[in-house]
Amino acid sequence: MSSSTSTRPAITTPAEDAFCSIERTLGIVGERWTFLILRESLTNGATRFDEFIDTLGIAPNILTARLKKLVESGVLEKREYRAEGSRPRMSYHPTEAGKQLLVVLGALGQWGDDYIPPARGVTQTRETSQDHKRLRVGFVEDPSVLKDVDEIEFVNTPAHPRYEAA
Structure with missing residues (x-):
């Protein structure tokens, strides 16, 4: 794990102009539900929308907004899957930045x-x-x-x- 950031992909954040790394990071992950989504993804292997809903009891609109922010920020990536007999859906997987x-x-x-x-x-x-x-x-x-x-x-x-x- 190198301390150099030159080989790491850029992450976008709402606070990207902030001088403080903590402030920039909180612009992405600074909400309670975001940390709980990450906990389920990183420590319990959750990837599907319904898994997050069932485990966390989070409102669908809040989950949608938090997942969108995590994907746009490069913390999670979307992958399409299709359960037998169902329409295609998206699953959410940690990127290298997310794993960190x-x-x-x-x-x-x-x-x-x-x-x-x-x-x-x-x-x-x-x-x-x-x-x-x-x-x-x-x-x-x-x-x-x-x-x-x-x-x-x-x-x-x-x-x-x-x-x-x-």
């Missing part, structure tokens, strides 16, 4: 686990996908030891509403 938001989701989840844990217990852990070692999000000095987002998974614990024992 796992770090942000991991940091938010970690902060919540540490400072406002749910009464039933933590609902997801962050682990390496290969050997299931627990991970913490933090600042690092040597980027050569970073785990790629493809090597990380969010694992539902028994306290999670959709817990499935492995």
Whole structure:
């Protein structure tokens, strides 16, 4: 993971003229529903409109607006699919830029686990996908030891509403 941005595609944001990277990022992902859509996409594999509706209980018009913004911003991409006997529909898949938001989701989840844990217990852990070692999000000095987002998974614990024992 290089710190150079020259090889990364440009992302469009409503706040693209802002000097602050945090402000520009919040122009894309700074709404509650957007983070929840990303959580479902990145940690639970949701790709279809009805999956987001069923899982989140989000109003269809809000979901439509948030998905549109994420696609236009280069965080998700649309792909056509067709269920047997149905008309073509679109599914939504994380781009490389979208996958990198796992770090942000991991940091938010970690902060919540540490400072406002749910009464039933933590609902997801962050682990390496290969050997299931627990991970913490933090600042690092040597980027050569970073785990790629493809090597990380969010694992539902028994306290999670959709817990499935492995």
